[in-house]
Amino acid sequence: MSNPPLHVVILAAGKGSRMRSKLPKVLHQIAGKTLVEHVIDSALELKPAKIHIVVGHAKEQVIDSLAHHSQLNCLEFIVQEQQLGTGHAVSQALPAIPEQANVLMLTADVPLIRAATLQRMTDSMQAHTLTVLTAIVQNPFGLGRITRDSTQAVSGIVEEKDASSSQKKITEINSGIICARRHELGSWLQQVGNSNNQQEYYLTDVVGLAYEAGDPITTLQPEANHEVDGINSRSQLATVERAFQWQQAQQLMDAGVTIVDPSRVDIRGDVSIGEDTIIDVNVVIQGPTTIGSDCTIAPNCVISQSVIDDNVSIHSHSVIESTKIKSQTQVGPFARLRPGTVLEAGVKIGNFVETKNAQISNGAKVNHLSYVGDASVGAKTNIGAGVITCNYDGANKHRTEIGDNVFVGSDCQLIAPIKIADGATIGAGSTVTTNVSENALAISRSKQREINGWQRPVKEKKQ
Numbered sequence: 208m209s210n211p212p213l214h215v216v217i218l219a220a221g222k223g224s225r226m227r228s229k230l231p232k233v234l235h236q237i238a239g240k241t242l243v244e245h246v247i248d249s250a251l252e253l254k255p256a257k258i259h260i261v262v263g264h265a266k267e268q269v270i271d272s273l274a275h276h277s278q279l280n281c282l283e284f285i286v287q288e289q290q291l292g293t294g295h296a297v298s299q300a301l302p303a304i305p306e307q308a309n310v311l312m313l314t315a316d317v318p319l320i321r322a323a324t325l326q327r328m329t330d331s332m333q334a335h336t337l338t339v340l341t342a343i344v345q346n347p348f349g350l351g352r353i354t355r356d357s358t359q360a361v362s363g364i365v366e367e368k369d370a371s372s373s374q375k376k377i378t379e380i381n382s383g384i385i386c387a388r389r390h391e392l393g394s395w396l397q398q399v400g401n402s403n404n405q406q407e408y409y410l411t412d413v414v415g416l417a418y419e420a421g422d423p424i425t426t427l428q429p430e431a432n433h434e435v436d437g438i439n440s441r442s443q444l445a446t447v448e449r450a451f452q453w454q455q456a457q458q459l460m461d462a463g464v465t466i467v468d469p470s471r472v473d474i475r476g477d478v479s480i481g482e483d484t485i486i487d488v489n490v491v492i493q494g495p496t497t498i499g500s501d502c503t504i505a506p507n508c509v510i511s512q513s514v515i516d517d518n519v520s521i522h523s524h525s526v527i528e529s530t531k532i533k534s535q536t537q538v539g540p541f542a543r544l545r546p547g548t549v550l551e552a553g554v555k556i557g558n559f560v561e562t563k564n565a566q567i568s569n570g571a572k573v574n575h576l577s578y579v580g581d582a583s584v585g586a587k588t589n590i591g592a593g594v595i596t597c598n599y600d601g602a603n604k605h606r607t608e609i610g611d612n613v614f615v616g617s618d619c620q621l622i623a624p625i626k627i628a629d630g631a632t633i634g635a636g637s638t639v640t641t642n643v644s645e646n647a648l649a650i651s652r653s654k655q656r657e658i659n660g661w662q663r664p665v666k667e668k669k670q
């Protein structure tokens with residue numbers, strides 16, 4: 208017999224009142240990715256036939272947030288108009304799920320769940336009608352508790368608000384992640400009522416119903432408890448963010464990256480870093496970003512959507528976005544590389560330098576206080592302190608093209624569009640408005656005057 212198809216249901220209709228937020232809870236982020244997307248991406252690894260996302264509160268916003276998901280064709284949105292409980296939410300999705308399927312139910316507010324754990328759950332469905340992911344926790348407050356009979360078989364789940372004082376002492380909790388056969392799930396859900404403290408239709412009631420019907424139930428535990436940490440408040444959001452960041456730092460360290468303090472680095476999205484690269488404290492790296500080996504990223508740098516080759520030093524307080532950096536290059540401290548910057552091998556960008564849409568060739572230097580935008584700078588060219596490419600005339604942007612081996616003295620303005628040919632020299636303090644030929648000196652500054660015995664103004668005395 209072929210395996211039953213797998214259908215995933217993700218519950219994402221609730222408001223998340225405890226977040227006290229204008230934003231629906233499932234759109235809050237861990238490592239720059241929404242909670243609901245974390246859950247979708249783990250579920251996709253199981254290659255399900257379909258993922259049914261139950262939306263309700265702020266449904267347009269939730270659906271829009273996923274409009275650009277790469278596997279949108281696998282996602283289906285089911286609207287739960289009124290949020291009458293988790294059982295009611297799953298019932299809305301059931302008509303779209305074939306009778307012979309297995310249904311894996313996930314909640315969008317439990318974002319760190321690993322695909323490997325979910326795979327173990329679906330594997331266990333060969334021998335069971337119902338599989339519940341549980342965990343033993345130190346502080347079970349607020350969570351559903353697993354009840355067991357005298358033979359230790361699972362007999363049900365009781366919510367915190369409905370639990371007796373002895374049930375509240377149970378430390379085995381419901382993660383909210385449950386897998387069931389579609390056929391049986393349908394009949395259990397029809398029997399779920401709402402006569403409980405919250406007057407909601409609880410999904411968790413299906414466990415007691417399965418027990419009474421004598422259906423085989425099993426429980427599984429995740430490898431690490433943080434996989435099932437739920438997010439109901441901002442404080443839990445921060446706890447889960449740190450757990451996730453810690454996990455990513457561990458993976459990078461295992462791959463040979465030195466992380467000076469794993470509690471003071473943030474990796475958001477898809478990031479790869481080569482061996483023997485050192486990441487100092489308070490560095491934020493946003494993917495997609497690739498950093499090669501033997502690089503140093505000094506404290507307080509923010510690097511996003513960039514590709515950095517081997518042996519690059521990024522000095523402290525540099526902000527780098529959508530930039531390509533070749534090997535043996537030095538950047539910063541206090542550099543700002545904006546989108547479209549390309550630094551070829553051996554380039555030096557110093558402090559308080561801003562670049563944008565600029566190609567800087569091998570061995571060129573821009574060491575102090577400059578703006579280089581919409582420009583190309585040739586090999587071994589030196590751009591002096593305080594040089595500005597004046598690329599914007601108030602309406603349009605224009606390019607500055609600087610050749611190889613050019614020397615631009617300090618405090619020059621290059622008024623684009625302009626070309627400065629190879630080997631040219633620009634005298635310090637010049638405003639350059641026309642093209643400069645090869646090996647020429649261009650200089651434009653007023654002649655110095657001297658007035659002998661100059662009397663400085665003196666401060667007027669108040670009456």
Ligand code: UD1
Pocket residue numbers: 218219220221222223261287289290291292293294295296314315316317349350351352364366380381382383409410411437439
């Ligand atoms: C739920 C479980 C609890 C478990 C905990 C684990 C129930 C009744 N309780 O409690 O046993 O320990 O998760 O984190 O299932 N949702 C809807 N529609 C609704 C209600 C909720 O889509 O009508 C969604 C929410 O958006 C959320 C998820 O279901 O993503 C869970 O709802 P929530 O209210 O957070 O349940 P908990 O009280 O955490």
Ligand code: CA
Pocket residue numbers: 316437438439
């Ligand atoms: Ca919850």
